[in-house]
Amino acid sequence: MGGAVLEVEGVTRRFGSVVANDEVGLRVRPGEVVGLLGHNGAGKTTLVSQVVGLLRPNGGSIRVAGVDVIADPATARRCVALQPQAQAPLDGLTPRAAIEIAGRLRGLSKGKARAAAHALADELDIREWFDRRATPDGGGLSGGVRRLTAFAMAAVAPVPLVILDEPTNDVDAARRRRLWETVRRLGDDGAGVLLVTHNVVEAERVVDELVVLDRGRVVVAGSPSRLRGTSDDYLRLELSLHPDGDDPSESSIDVPIPITRRVRAGRRVLLTLSAADAEAAVAWATTLRTHERIEGYALAPVTLEDAYLAATADAAAITEEATDA
Numbered sequence: 001m002g003g004a005v006l007e008v009e010g011v012t013r014r015f016g017s018v019v020a021n022d023e024v025g026l027r028v029r030p031g032e033v034v035g036l037l038g039h040n041g042a043g044k045t046t047l048v049s050q051v052v053g054l055l056r057p058n059g060g061s062i063r064v065a066g067v068d069v070i071a072d073p074a075t076a077r078r079c080v081a082l083q084p085q086a087q088a089p090l091d092g093l094t095p096r097a098a099i100e101i102a103g104r105l106r107g108l109s110k111g112k113a114r115a116a117a118h119a120l121a122d123e124l125d126i127r128e129w130f131d132r133r134a135t136p137d138g139g140g141l142s143g144g145v146r147r148l149t150a151f152a153m154a155a156v157a158p159v160p161l162v163i164l165d166e167p168t169n170d171v172d173a174a175r176r177r178r179l180w181e182t183v184r185r186l187g188d189d190g191a192g193v194l195l196v197t198h199n200v201v202e203a204e205r206v207v208d209e210l211v212v213l214d215r216g217r218v219v220v221a222g223s224p225s226r227l228r229g230t231s232d233d234y235l236r237l238e239l240s241l242h243p244d245g246d247d248p249s250e251s252s253i254d255v256p257i258p259i260t261r262r263v264r265a266g267r268r269v270l271l272t273l274s275a276a277d278a279e280a281a282v283a284w285a286t287t288l289r290t291h292e293r294i295e296g297y298a299l300a301p302v303t304l305e306d307a308y309l310a311a312t313a314d315a316a317a318i319t320e321e322a323t324d325a
């Protein structure tokens with residue numbers, strides 16, 4: 001319906017008393033990169049396992065390229081390329097062979113599989129290791145090159161839906177950037193991409209839509225700009241606290257400016273305030289630093305990470321409260 005390559009509606013999956021997915025709904029259209037974000041244990045992998053037919057939902061429906069995954073898992077599976085979170089078993093193979101085999105299994109001719117593997121090796125800058133064999137003891141290839149090879153295996157042939165589960169784990173910064181560019185290209189070439197990640201900051205660069213899961217439920221969904229809280233009218237003041245130091249923003253009475261959102265993440269406190277109060281905020285933070293009540297501060301535009309942390313406020317590490325001064 002609506003041409004979506006992935007339609008998840010009301011999916012619930014329990015493991016005993018744990019509700020790993022609770023009435024989850026999301027949609028990926030052709031050409032769209034959708035980020036699925038959430039802390040550890042939020043239910044991301046459980047959802048992916050159901051989309052590829054490895055787990056059956058307790059309730060709800062999943063369609064891939066119009067095919068009902070529960071009624072016809074084999075046909076649906078052929079419409080999806082998955083890079084799993086666990087490292088791919090490459091033992092005994094070179095990246096060249098692994099990527100070419102993946103292309104052949106997806107129906108490419110020998111020549112096309114070879115050409116696509118070469119192109120990806122260049123795109124991801126892994127030529128140096130293209131003909132090096134992975135050994136069963138985990139040697140031969142680094143974790144990062146194994147991860148990039150697994151990504152290339154998922155990206156080698158055109159397919160309606162590509163699912164990438166933490167594709168940048170172990171990958172160095174320069175190649176991560178290349179990988180993100182390739183993810184964007186997959187979308188621009190017409191695939192729908194579901195990108196599972198913890199990395200909000202990097203995901204922001206490539207995704208069209210974001211779905212945030214928290215304890216099995218979708219807590220926020222929308223474009224990055226919508227989630228960020230949009231406009232330039234707001235700024236974020238980040239206070240870095242001393243180890244064991246008190247938090248000078250804890251009581252709204254002590255804060256001389258109106259704060260629309262306050263999020264505590266470890267020793268960082270993120271305060272959202274009106275851009276009109278920037279000068280007063282800097283004056284206050286400078287005084288706090290001069291009196292050594294904080295280690296430092298930074299004033300910057302509101303980021304997606306702020307919105308993500310607020311949406312998922314994890315009781316143990318993060319507390320959120322609205323303080324209307």
Ligand SMILES: Nc1ncnc2c1ncn2[C@@H]1O[C@H](COP(=O)(O)OP(=O)(O)OP(=O)(O)O)[C@@H](O)[C@H]1O
Nearest residue numbers: 015018019020038039040041042043044045046047
């Ligand atoms: N096979 C299973 N048996 C029992 N509980 C499970 C099983 N798989 C997942 N869970 C539980 O379901 C919840 C969601 O787990 P899931 O692995 O889907 O989260 P996740 O968001 O992928 O986490 P991570 O980012 O750490 O990979 C967790 O509470 C987890 O302990």
